[in-house]
Amino acid sequence: MLEVAVRHSLGGFTLDAAFQAPGGVTCLFGRSGAGKTSIVRAVAGLLKAESARVTVDGKRLDTLPIHRRRIGYVFQEPRLFPHLDVAANLHYARSGMDAQPVIEMLGIGHLLERRPAALSGGEAQRVAIGRALLSNPRLLLLDEPLAALDEARKAEILPYLERVRDAAEVPILYVSHSVPEVARLATTLVALENGRVVRVGAAAALLSDPDVAPVIGIREAGAILEARVVRHHEDGLTELSGVGGALWLPRVAAVEGASVRVRIEAQDVMLSTHRPEGISALNVLPVEVSAIRDGQGPGVMVQLNAGGARLLARVTNRSAKAMGLADGWQGYAVVKTVSIASGNVGG
């Protein structure tokens, strides 16, 4: 259980944010300038906030000096100590923990004798994550750890972060403005705007809430489906089964039987009153409209109930009127298989 309440003013900007989250990964989400980094800096003690209250599993951290808080902090840049080799960086915290499992999990065993200057950006960030884990933290803070990396390096590190999430027994506070990252990692989502918390809740529920979509950005909004890998087929497709029905995706990098999260962007979902026939899209799910939100633009955001799972669809106002979309409307959602990029599927 993580409880954070921070109040601080800096120039014309006022940060006044409070939230509670269960364990797992709590994502602070919002545009740049929303106050995400200030919150994590205050939690770590690096920002002397006017008032800050932080408790992790009932233990108060804000009354302790920075070095006694036992917070593993991964910054946007790796911040490795340039005069120490990778092994010395990893052991800097002197926690006495066995480093081997962390080194193996992050795949950095072959780098131990190198200096930070001789590492690639992705390698350096993995070492930084390892260094934070090896400080035996009560709480892990990850402040946009992928922001400084290109897409290929992000894709390289995300699976490691998923492993960290699954292995870590400590809560993780994760700052991001990337929706795919949030969708893949978050247990709890804290949406921030102008230094204030606008919504807090379970990530799956918030991401499929049409009222939250404007905060996420309507072009990037999309629900998460939990599904299980049934079979990898020879034609390059993977068959999954979720509560809403079967899903066909381009080859997924998970073993058969594994459960994965699939983010389906609202703008990739098409609605039909009848079960469509003779179309190329492979995913057709029977759905019922559970909520509708009109935007200012030409589109409406529609929340769908697919046998218990939630989906979001973005359609034009005109179509919504023509089809008579309203709560309780029943029809079919169509999702093109190839529209689901591998970055939107996580373990």
Next chain:
Amino acid sequence: MSDWLGPAEWQAVALSLRVALVATVLSLPFGVAVAWLLARRKFPGHALLNGLVHLPLILPPVVTGYLLLIAFGPQAALGGWLEAMGLGVAFRWTGAALAAAIMAFPLMVRAIRLSLEAVDPGLEDAAATLGASRWRVFWTITVPLMAPGILTGAILAFAKAMGEFGATITFVSNIPGETRTVPSAIYAFLQVPGGEASAWRLVIVSVVIAMGALLASELLARRVMQRIGGRDA
């Protein structure tokens, strides 16, 4: 070398080395502390401290020497008290070291401060989150990363201390064996007929020591940079 140099010349060289070494070593901790204060802290009097540190660079050395004499002379309160404690510096080689240290201090602080300002405070923050106390952060992160600047500052200060003349001769006079450093000795030799040969030998010694110090600092700095830069030597 003691054959080539006469006893009076040798005495001046040995004294200069001792004065410069003591001045450098004893002022180094203060240099690091003042550089740290100026680079990392904001406090009332910041500009005043900065000005005081740099004053010897701008004042005529004779003025600095005279002010030292006023403060540390046997008649002055501070000087008299030190004298009573057996730590008097006026007209002693320790006074020459004090004058040299004060004259060299601005150069030392400047070099150290520049290197300290180049140390990313983000690295110190990272070390703190990893459980390191301020003290440990300073010794394991800040000092190693500013080592090239500390080295440069120390060598500059040493070279300056070797060459200090104006403040030294005003404060502690030109007493053979006690306060007659190389520059004072050269000055004295040039005042007497037939002293040019001795003066020349001391000039050569000065040039050799200065060049040696510069080369040594260059080599050491390159080594340190290599260590920090990560290229495995």
